[in-house]
Structure formats: structure tokens, C-alpha cells
Amino acid sequence: MEMPKANPFVLDRKAELVSRLLTVLPEDAVIHAEAETRAYECDALTAYRCPPLAAVLPRSTEEVSKVLAICHDMGVPVVPRGSGTSLAGGALPTADSVILGVARLTDVLEVDYDDRIIRVQTGRTNLSVTGAVEADGFFYAPDPSSQLACAIAGNIAMNSGGAHCLKYGVTTNNLLGVTLVQMDGTVVEIGGAHMDSGGLDLLGVICGSEGQLGVVTEATLRILPKPEGARPVLMGFDSNEVAGACVADIIKAGVLPVAIEFMDRPIIRITEDYAKAGYPDCEALLIVEVEGSEDEIEEQLSLIEAIARKHDPVELRRSGSEEESAKIWLGRKSAFGATGQVADYMCLDGTIPVSELPRVLKGIADLTKQYGLRVGNVFHAGDGNMHPLIMYDANKPGDLELVEQMGADILRLCVEVGGCLTGEHGVGIEKRDLMHDQFTGADMEAQMRVKDAFDPKWLLNPAKVFPLDVTEARRG
Amino acid sequence: MEMPKANPFVLDRKAELVSRLLTVLPEDAVIHAEAETRAYECDALTAYRCPPLAAVLPRSTEEVSKVLAICHDMGVPVVPRGSGTSLAGGALPTADSVILGVARLTDVLEVDYDDRIIRVQTGRTNLSVTGAVEADGFFYAPDPSSQLACAIAGNIAMNSGGAHCLKYGVTTNNLLGVTLVQMDGTVVEIGGAHMDSGGLDLLGVICGSEGQLGVVTEATLRILPKPEGARPVLMGFDSNEVAGACVADIIKAGVLPVAIEFMDRPIIRITEDYAKAGYPDCEALLIVEVEGSEDEIEEQLSLIEAIARKHDPVELRRSGSEEESAKIWLGRKSAFGATGQVADYMCLDGTIPVSELPRVLKGIADLTKQYGLRVGNVFHAGDGNMHPLIMYDANKPGDLELVEQMGADILRLCVEVGGCLTGEHGVGIEKRDLMHDQFTGADMEAQMRVKDAFDPKWLLNPAKVFPLDVTEARRG
Structure with missing residues (x-):
């Protein structure tokens, strides 16, 4: 997977960047030694790795705002990171970027059982949101398999789902409001504990935007009484x-x-x-x-x-x-772990209209024969969210490339039957070049103009979501 | 309610505009005689009226695209119009604008019971969407009171709800995809009959955007089996x-x-x-x-x-x-009609967290005494969507101004308790100047940058949603 060339001007100014970051953050919140930045070189798509220039771990919306203002001023790309469980490379750094980790933003800010909402900082893990309310008989519905580890920030970035989302909807159906810090440091409040929105409803486009539009530091979430x-x-x-x-x-x-x-x-x-x-x-x-x-x-x-x-x-x-x-x-519940015991695997994530399940399962079987690879299917069938696991041997030269090729063919099939490249893992770097298969030039241009509106310099989460050629042309 | 000054340059070129529109539309689809444009001078907020420069009634996405391209080229503002049932002045023309009515776009394009979707042109009325599938035991859930008349286009523009939306959600929860024609005539496909979206999910921001971002000509809607x-x-x-x-x-x-x-x-x-x-x-x-x-x-x-x-x-x-x-x-079901028999009334539309219902009802009672006006409350309580009806006498000088003032106070109260200016009627012209009460400068700037991205010249549905001072500054 090709990554953009690091900006040498940014690399040269690392010392200045670090010293400026240290004016707004305590020392233990700025990670810049090479041995330590390596901890952030990849997420759960471990096939791709690149240590960032630095990593920061702010504790508040205010600190996030200050960090972004500095990076904006210096033209330094920023890669937001929840818990790093992305299967699509959504939090993969570039060599010239700062990782902005929300891991220390874990507070519960408000619980209101009358209105059935909880407001949290977004570094809080998915399961610990439920943990904060379950003694009172409530829960937070979206339940990604990684819920013990994954952060609400990442859930919002990827519009995450889970096994129980057929009834309760995915993240976007359970998210009522966010505090968003834009790339220039401006803090914006979107939505809240009420229905509808005055003016343009930006919440939907923030949810699932994969860190392209800003950093979400706080979220108002719907909680439900346990059945x-x-x-x-x-x-x-x-x-x-x-x-x-x-x-x-x-x-x-x-x-x-x-x-x-x-x-x-x-x-x-x-x-x-x-x-x-x-x-x-x-x-x-x-x-x-x-x-x-x-x-x-x-x-x-x-x-x-x-x-x-x-x-x-x-x-x-x-x-x-x-x-x-x-x-x-x-x-x-053991399926992914058990598969990991017998082979390396790549977990795909496409969605299709439910009526196309038989046709797509047949298509995957045909491709399996054609490529001579082993494929297992385990997925949320009710909402048409497929997760084919393509098994391979990471040590066998050429195998990964074959897997990528077959994965692309499967996702193209999903699009062909009227479906979509992703269900809950996001596009990340994994599927960015397939965006051309899903969208026309005009469709993608409409998306990119929204990206322009929030992040005119294209500094946020570089090389993800949009095809690299398009991104490079846009950044100029 | 102040409206922007008509652009004299546009008014001067009316003949040229009409002749260009006639190159892409049949004669009966271009309304330009002054006596006839008067039919489009207002919507259901009849207190405000202004005949448009012209009105067009295209029959296809292609015709809509051609009309918008001409208006874009000539710098003519365009006011999209569904059935004109807006209670917030969402389809009020300006003197220099073209009304783009979707009333002739009424086809059912696809029905798929396996995937439980219907695809329609958006001029189709809300009730006739259910009409197309009810013989087979299905229905379209959002049910505005005006459902016999109101068009799906308007439902999408205002993110309309209805009495049964507590369980089934409002329009945004039942909309899967749209065909959007942008102001320059570009046609974009957003969403479809599948869960989630690759890249940025623009569907949420299109829904409820009150004609600010483009003209929605086709929509894929969720249908449900009748209980x-x-x-x-x-x-x-x-x-x-x-x-x-x-x-x-x-x-x-x-x-x-x-x-x-x-x-x-x-x-x-x-x-x-x-x-x-x-x-x-x-x-x-x-x-x-x-x-x-x-x-x-x-x-x-x-x-x-x-x-x-x-x-x-x-x-x-x-x-x-x-x-x-x-x-x-x-x-x-008779409440609105019955009220209309005894007085003129203005129907407000604010939403609040449900737990604040007692407090807001008390606040409305206090304001009623303070203003000496008669107010009735009839509304969707389950989702906190208030509809106070302020009764008055349209023939009594000063009464309308008093009603507007009291209405603004009620909506400010909704915002104060953590609610929102609108639930299902939109901001329109009615509430545009209250946007300052709901949003900070930064919040509104984020919304306006998205408007910029879709409609850089601010030609679409002028003088709505955003406060007039802000809009005028933006248009330059």
C-alpha cells in the first residue's frame, strides 16, 4: 500500500514542533523519542507500519484544541487515534504526522436516566460506557467485537456496529451530539440531548468520517434500559x-x-x-x-x-x-480467535442489500476456487454486513498481495449488487483505492468539498479514505 | 420579516432567463407571466408573500440539472419547492428567484419487498408512497399531519416527523439514499439500499438541509410491514x-x-x-x-x-x-383545523429533552399570561417535539408582531433547557434570526462552510436558515 512522501520541511522542524507541544502539554503527554513513537506505528491492520514523528496524549478538549492549533500553524499532519483497533488502517501514521491519541480522555461527564443519555469523553472504551450505567439497569447498544478495548472516538470515526445492531442500529443511530475540535483548533458543538437539529445537521457526516473532519473529544450517547x-x-x-x-x-x-x-x-x-x-x-x-x-x-x-x-x-x-x-x-464469539490460531487472515467488511446474500455468498465461493485461498464467512447477516475472513500465510511471498486482490474482488461484488465497500470498519487505507469503484467523480468531489470545508489544508488523517492520487492532487 | 434586496441585474435579464429555460423545458413547464407566478408567492406560512421571477416544473432529474445549470450560469437564485406546505416559510420566493417545483416528479421507480425499499421521484406525496405498497401489506412510516399533500422532497428538506415517529423515527431514520442535483447541475448519488456509506456519509447533512445544498429528485425510502x-x-x-x-x-x-x-x-x-x-x-x-x-x-x-x-x-x-x-x-386529528375555526394561529415547532416537558409547559403558561395571548398545546410528547399554537387576530394591528415575539421567547426557552429551535418544520425564514441563540459563531461557521462546499455562490433557497446578516456577508 503506497503512502504519501513525508514532507521534508515538517521532518526538519521536529525539534521546534516538540518544544511548542511541550508549552501546552505536560512532558509525559508528548512522545517523541524514536524508540517510543514505535508503539504507535500501526493499528490492528498490522500488515502496514510507519512510526509517526511524534505522539501526544492530551487530557481535555482544551489541550486537543491547543495541539491542533500548533500543528495547523506548522502544517503538520495529524492522525487521530482511539484505541488503535482499526482493521482498515484508520489510525496508521505517516512519517511526518503527529498521532493524537485520546486514550487519556476517559471521563464520564454526565448521566441522565430521565433523558436516557450519557455524555463521555471519547477515549472511554465502548464497554466501559455500559459499565458506567449497568448497575442502574441501562446499557449502550452498539457492541463491536473489540468492545473491551475500542474507544468511543474510534466507534464514531468508523460508525461502528456489532452483533446487536440489527435491532438497535449502529453508532450513528445512538449518537446524539459531539464536541468536535477542528484542525485550526476551533471547538464546535454539534447536536445534543434533543431530537433534530437547527440549520444543517452535521452530526451524520461527522459520524463515520474517519478522522477526516476533526477530532471528537466528547460525545452524548443514547443509553437504553436493559431488556x-x-x-x-x-x-x-x-x-x-x-x-x-x-x-x-x-x-x-x-x-x-x-x-x-x-x-x-x-x-x-x-x-x-x-x-x-x-x-x-x-x-x-x-x-x-x-x-x-x-x-x-x-x-x-x-x-x-x-x-x-x-x-x-x-x-x-x-x-x-x-x-x-x-x-x-x-x-x-470464538470465531475470530479460533481462525487466528490456524492461519493469518484478513477480515473484510462490506455491506449488501439482504436479499443479495445468496448471490454474494455464491460469488465468494467462486472467487475462493479461482484464487485457491481458504475463506470463512462469519458475519452480521441481518443487516447485510459481510465479514469474509481470507486465510493465508504471511510468511509465504506473494500471499498477502493475492489476498488483497481477492478482497478487492469481493468488495467490488458487494458494490455491484447495490451494496457498499464498508459496514463498520471504515475505508481507512485498506479500501481507499476502491472508492473509484463505488463512486463517480462527481460523487467523490461532493465528499471532498466537505473535507475541504472542515480541513482546507488536508492535514487530518492523511492518505486515508480518498484514493491517494486524488488526495495528492487536492493537497497541491 | 426582512428579505434580501432583489438583484437588479437578475431582474433585468428575465427575458433572457425565460428563453434559456424554454430551450430545456416544454412551454407548459415554464411559468413567467406575472399573474401566474403569483400562485407561488407563499407556502403555508402565509403571513409572508413574494411572487418569484419565474417558476419551473421539470419532469426528470435531467431537466432539473439543466435548469440549475442555466440559473447557476446566470447567477439566478433558486427556491426548491415540494408541495408548499412548509409552516416555516421554507419555500418562500424572493423577487429575483426561480421557484423549482418538483410537483411533476411523481413516479415510483422501484419497489423491492425483499429489501423493504421503495425508490420514488420526490414530488410524490408522502401518503401516496404508502399508497404504492399498502396492498402488499407495507407502509412508509413518517406521517406528517400534511401527509395527504406534502411531498417527499419537502419531507427530506425539513426532516419531517409525525405522530408515529416515536417508534419509527423521522425522515432521516427512514431515508436510505438520494439523487441530488447540485446548483451547478452536477448529479450526485448518495447512499442506497445498503447499510453504511463508503467515505463521508453525506446523507445525514442532506436530510434536513432545507434546500440549501441541492435539489433532491429521487429518494430510496425504507418501507415496513404493517403491524x-x-x-x-x-x-x-x-x-x-x-x-x-x-x-x-x-x-x-x-x-x-x-x-x-x-x-x-x-x-x-x-x-x-x-x-x-x-x-x-x-x-x-x-x-x-x-x-x-x-x-x-x-x-x-x-x-x-x-x-x-x-x-x-x-x-x-x-x-x-x-x-x-x-x-x-x-x-x-381535528385539533389544527378546529383551532383554525376559532382564531388565526401560528404553529411553533421546538424540541426538548423529554424530562424538561413539565418545566417548558410551565414556562409557556407563564409567557401566555405575560403576553396576554391564547396558546394551545398539541404535540408529539414522546420525542419532546412541542407544537404550541399561538392564537391571534390577523386583522388586529400589532398582533402578529406580538405573536412572533412570544414565539421567539418560547423557542429560546427550548434552547435554554438543552433543546432545539426546530423538530420537523425546519428553520426556514421563521426562525433564521434565532440561530444566534442556538449556535455560537464557530458552530454556525462550520455549517456555513458546508453550505459553501455545495453552493459556493449561495444561490440556493436564499434568505432561509441562516440569519440574514450572515447570509448577506457570505454572498459578498
């Missing part, structure tokens, strides 16, 4: 296509499960070897979970099982207890 | 404050009714005289409606009634039949 109960049903099918058709039928019927998770044979085998969840030997598994009172659970599961029966399931196992529920989820 | 059944309960209380507290408790409990409608004593009396719905004689009424299967309805209503009982209701009447349901809704 009375939840119960999954495990379904096995004879083929991916039939399982895909069953998902489409459930969605079409208007039932709203909390989660519909899909696993295909390679993933079933790998996780069963690893986690021994007692999954049946079949081509495709669905885990469908519903929530509510005991009566509501019964009613919804009966309806869902009736739909499943029309697709001749080889297994239909409704959980009868907490223990059985945990066992049904065990395999699914 | 099995629905049933309301009517509740009467001794005071507005107690009714407000009951709403807050229902929301806090996490039950999700489809609608929670609020009516205070003045509105109860006016509608009861008019519609004879059999409402009790009390200070405040709530209509709470739930949906689902018979079991689900029973369970939810029992829970809601238990909450209501803690607030000592003077009436608690659960509908037992279709007829009773219709009667409970009859008064609410």
Missing part, C-alpha cells in the same frame, strides 16, 4: 444459499431479532475444533437472538422457527436456559 | 405538569409506544366543541398508542396504564374496538 431477557435459536442448513434465503425471509417478515449471525462450514469447523460449542456438522449456521419479556420471546422465536422450517433446517435448537444460550454464542 | 394491530389509550390529568411527568416516566421505563400525543385544556375544549370526540373535561390529555399482536398490545398497554395510575389520572380509557380507537384519535 427483560434474551434467547437465541441455533439453526443449521444444507447450504449457504439456503441459510441466506432464510435470513432474507426473516427480515422480509418484519420480525426484528436483536441479532442474526451467520457462520459457514469453514468457520463452523475451525471454531468447533477450538471452542467445542457442540455445533452440528453442516454447511451453514444461523444464530438468531430475540429479546423482551418471556411472552415476547416465545412469540418471536415461534415465528422465526416457522420461517426456518420452510427452508428444511438440519438443526433447529432453541436455547432453554442461560447455559444453553452461552453455549450457542460460544462458538460465534 | 398486526394498534390500539390507543386515552389518559386525562389534573395538570400539564403531571401529564408531562407521566410522559417522561413512560419513556424512562423503556416501553416504546408508536405515539404519545399531548393536548392541553385550550385545545381539548376547542376540539371537543368542533369534533365531539367525547374527551373528558380536564387539564391535559395524553393519547398513547401501541402496536403489535394482540398479546403484545395487551402487555404494553398494561405496563403503560400502571405508570399512568401513579400519576392519579382523572380518566384512563383503553380502546376496546376500532370505533373507539377512531373516536380517541378524532379529536387529536
Whole structure:
């Protein structure tokens, strides 16, 4: 993956930059020794690495504002970083950039159960947002797999989802307001604990903007009362296509499960070897979970099982207890870890209209044969968010390139059926050159003019989201 | 309400403009005779009127693109217009502008029940979107009171809501994609029938942008399967404050009714005289409606009634039949019409955090005394979307000015408690000068830079949304 050339003028002024940063931050918040900046050389897309010029760890919106004003003044690119769990290289530094980490911005600023909101600093981890309210019976709904580690800042940057987002929506559906620090240091308040927005509603374009428009330091989030109960049903099918058709039928019927998770044979085998969840030997598994009172659970599961029966399931196992529920989820939750035990893998992230599931699963199978690579599918089927895991050997020359090529073909297929390059991981550096496949020149120009409006010098999170040729031309 | 001075250079070139418009549109689609342009002199905020220079009625995205390119080239302002039902003056012309009406763009372009979407041209009325799918058991959820007349284009421009939006969300929650024609004629595709967006997600900022960023000609909308059944309960209380507290408790409990409608004593009396719905004689009424299967309805209503009982209701009447349901809704649905029978009125539109309902209702009562005007409250309480109706006599000199002053005070109160100037009617010309009360200079500058990005010459829908002084300075 090509990265832009470092600006030699910026590299030359490192000493000046560091001394200016030290006028606004305490010493332990400015990391500039080469051995230490290496800690920030990559995120969870570890195939690409580059140590930044420096890293800063501010503790407040005010400190973030001062840091950005200095970098803006000196023309230094800034890469915002949550917890560094991006699978798309969203927080990959360039050699001439400052990493702005929000890890020390972890405070809960306000909890209001009457209006069901929590306001937090965005370095707080996803799970610890729920942690702050669960004793009172509330939770924060979006639940990325990395929720123990990932920061709300990153969730907002990538518009993160999770297994339970079918019912509750992704980050953008649970975000009510943000404090945004713009590249020149200006602090802007967007949205709040109320419906709608006067004037232009900037919240939607901030959410999912991958650090291109500013640094989000505080967020007002929707919290929800915990449901009375939840119960999954495990379904096995004879083929991916039939399982895909069953998902489409459930969605079409208007039932709203909390989660519909899909696993295909390679993933079933790998996780069963690893986690021994007692999954049946079949081509495709669905885990469908519903929530509510005991009566509501019964009613919804009966309806869902009736739909499943029309697709001749080889297994239909409704959980009868907490223990059985945990066992049904065990395999699914171990899937990524188990795959990591048997191979290196690249996790893709595309979304498609749900009705296209059978067609896209067939297309992935065809590509798997064509490329001779091993692919497992484990994903949030209910909202059409695919996560094919392409397995490979990182030590085998040429394998990574082949994986990238196959990954691009799969994502092009997603776009071709009316879908999108990304669901919850973002474009990052991983998919930036595929943007041409999704968007026309005019479509992309409209996006870039918004980038211009927030960050006219294109200093924020360089070389991400937009194709490199386009970015370079824009920066002039 | 002050309007910008007409550009004499534009007025002088009317003949040239009309002849150029006639090269791209048929004769019946270009309205330029003074007697005929008068039909477009106002929208539903009839207190303000100004005939446009001309009006055009294109039939396709291509025609819209050609019209905008001509106006862009000649520096002619353009006011997009749906059905002209705006209560905030969102489609009020200026003397030097062209009204671009979408009334002839009414086609259904695609219906897909598997993915539960419909794609329409945006001149189609809200109700006729449901009309296109209801025979197959589906509906389009947002339901503004004007749904028989209002166009999807206007719904998108104002991010319209309605009584049933508590459960289903407002327009932005049901909009998946748009075709946007920019002021220079460029056509851009944003979003589609899939979750998430690659790159910057522009859909959120387009929705609710009040014609400031472009003309939306086509829209992909979420359709939903019709629920099995629905049933309301009517509740009467001794005071507005107690009714407000009951709403807050229902929301806090996490039950999700489809609608929670609020009516205070003045509105109860006016509608009861008019519609004879059999409402009790009390200070405040709530209509709470739930949906689902018979079991689900029973369970939810029992829970809601238990909450209501803690607030000592003077009436608690659960509908037992279709007829009773219709009667409970009859008064609410007649409220605006009934009020129009007894007085002129201005309908406000602010949103607040639901927990602030009692405080804001008390504040409105205080202002009512202070101004000596009659005010009725009838609104979507569940999502904190207030609609105070300030009654007055349009023929009494000074009354309108008093109403505007009181309206501004009420909206400032909404902002003060952490709310927002608008819920579903938009800022339009009505609230543009209150934007200073909601936003800091930096907040507004961020919005205006996005306006710059889409419409650098500020030709689209002039004198709306942003305060006039700011707009004039921006246009140079």
C-alpha cells in the first residue's frame, strides 16, 4: 500500500514542533523519542507500519484544541487515534504526522436516566460506557467485537456496529451530539440531548468520517434500559444459499431479532475444533437472538422457527436456559480467535442489500476456487454486513498481495449488487483505492468539498479514505 | 420579516432567463407571466408573500440539472419547492428567484419487498408512497399531519416527523439514499439500499438541509410491514405538569409506544366543541398508542396504564374496538383545523429533552399570561417535539408582531433547557434570526462552510436558515 512522501520541511522542524507541544502539554503527554513513537506505528491492520514523528496524549478538549492549533500553524499532519483497533488502517501514521491519541480522555461527564443519555469523553472504551450505567439497569447498544478495548472516538470515526445492531442500529443511530475540535483548533458543538437539529445537521457526516473532519473529544450517547431477557435459536442448513434465503425471509417478515449471525462450514469447523460449542456438522449456521419479556420471546422465536422450517433446517435448537444460550454464542464469539490460531487472515467488511446474500455468498465461493485461498464467512447477516475472513500465510511471498486482490474482488461484488465497500470498519487505507469503484467523480468531489470545508489544508488523517492520487492532487 | 434586496441585474435579464429555460423545458413547464407566478408567492406560512421571477416544473432529474445549470450560469437564485406546505416559510420566493417545483416528479421507480425499499421521484406525496405498497401489506412510516399533500422532497428538506415517529423515527431514520442535483447541475448519488456509506456519509447533512445544498429528485425510502394491530389509550390529568411527568416516566421505563400525543385544556375544549370526540373535561390529555399482536398490545398497554395510575389520572380509557380507537384519535386529528375555526394561529415547532416537558409547559403558561395571548398545546410528547399554537387576530394591528415575539421567547426557552429551535418544520425564514441563540459563531461557521462546499455562490433557497446578516456577508 503506497503512502504519501513525508514532507521534508515538517521532518526538519521536529525539534521546534516538540518544544511548542511541550508549552501546552505536560512532558509525559508528548512522545517523541524514536524508540517510543514505535508503539504507535500501526493499528490492528498490522500488515502496514510507519512510526509517526511524534505522539501526544492530551487530557481535555482544551489541550486537543491547543495541539491542533500548533500543528495547523506548522502544517503538520495529524492522525487521530482511539484505541488503535482499526482493521482498515484508520489510525496508521505517516512519517511526518503527529498521532493524537485520546486514550487519556476517559471521563464520564454526565448521566441522565430521565433523558436516557450519557455524555463521555471519547477515549472511554465502548464497554466501559455500559459499565458506567449497568448497575442502574441501562446499557449502550452498539457492541463491536473489540468492545473491551475500542474507544468511543474510534466507534464514531468508523460508525461502528456489532452483533446487536440489527435491532438497535449502529453508532450513528445512538449518537446524539459531539464536541468536535477542528484542525485550526476551533471547538464546535454539534447536536445534543434533543431530537433534530437547527440549520444543517452535521452530526451524520461527522459520524463515520474517519478522522477526516476533526477530532471528537466528547460525545452524548443514547443509553437504553436493559431488556427483560434474551434467547437465541441455533439453526443449521444444507447450504449457504439456503441459510441466506432464510435470513432474507426473516427480515422480509418484519420480525426484528436483536441479532442474526451467520457462520459457514469453514468457520463452523475451525471454531468447533477450538471452542467445542457442540455445533452440528453442516454447511451453514444461523444464530438468531430475540429479546423482551418471556411472552415476547416465545412469540418471536415461534415465528422465526416457522420461517426456518420452510427452508428444511438440519438443526433447529432453541436455547432453554442461560447455559444453553452461552453455549450457542460460544462458538460465534470464538470465531475470530479460533481462525487466528490456524492461519493469518484478513477480515473484510462490506455491506449488501439482504436479499443479495445468496448471490454474494455464491460469488465468494467462486472467487475462493479461482484464487485457491481458504475463506470463512462469519458475519452480521441481518443487516447485510459481510465479514469474509481470507486465510493465508504471511510468511509465504506473494500471499498477502493475492489476498488483497481477492478482497478487492469481493468488495467490488458487494458494490455491484447495490451494496457498499464498508459496514463498520471504515475505508481507512485498506479500501481507499476502491472508492473509484463505488463512486463517480462527481460523487467523490461532493465528499471532498466537505473535507475541504472542515480541513482546507488536508492535514487530518492523511492518505486515508480518498484514493491517494486524488488526495495528492487536492493537497497541491 | 426582512428579505434580501432583489438583484437588479437578475431582474433585468428575465427575458433572457425565460428563453434559456424554454430551450430545456416544454412551454407548459415554464411559468413567467406575472399573474401566474403569483400562485407561488407563499407556502403555508402565509403571513409572508413574494411572487418569484419565474417558476419551473421539470419532469426528470435531467431537466432539473439543466435548469440549475442555466440559473447557476446566470447567477439566478433558486427556491426548491415540494408541495408548499412548509409552516416555516421554507419555500418562500424572493423577487429575483426561480421557484423549482418538483410537483411533476411523481413516479415510483422501484419497489423491492425483499429489501423493504421503495425508490420514488420526490414530488410524490408522502401518503401516496404508502399508497404504492399498502396492498402488499407495507407502509412508509413518517406521517406528517400534511401527509395527504406534502411531498417527499419537502419531507427530506425539513426532516419531517409525525405522530408515529416515536417508534419509527423521522425522515432521516427512514431515508436510505438520494439523487441530488447540485446548483451547478452536477448529479450526485448518495447512499442506497445498503447499510453504511463508503467515505463521508453525506446523507445525514442532506436530510434536513432545507434546500440549501441541492435539489433532491429521487429518494430510496425504507418501507415496513404493517403491524398486526394498534390500539390507543386515552389518559386525562389534573395538570400539564403531571401529564408531562407521566410522559417522561413512560419513556424512562423503556416501553416504546408508536405515539404519545399531548393536548392541553385550550385545545381539548376547542376540539371537543368542533369534533365531539367525547374527551373528558380536564387539564391535559395524553393519547398513547401501541402496536403489535394482540398479546403484545395487551402487555404494553398494561405496563403503560400502571405508570399512568401513579400519576392519579382523572380518566384512563383503553380502546376496546376500532370505533373507539377512531373516536380517541378524532379529536387529536381535528385539533389544527378546529383551532383554525376559532382564531388565526401560528404553529411553533421546538424540541426538548423529554424530562424538561413539565418545566417548558410551565414556562409557556407563564409567557401566555405575560403576553396576554391564547396558546394551545398539541404535540408529539414522546420525542419532546412541542407544537404550541399561538392564537391571534390577523386583522388586529400589532398582533402578529406580538405573536412572533412570544414565539421567539418560547423557542429560546427550548434552547435554554438543552433543546432545539426546530423538530420537523425546519428553520426556514421563521426562525433564521434565532440561530444566534442556538449556535455560537464557530458552530454556525462550520455549517456555513458546508453550505459553501455545495453552493459556493449561495444561490440556493436564499434568505432561509441562516440569519440574514450572515447570509448577506457570505454572498459578498
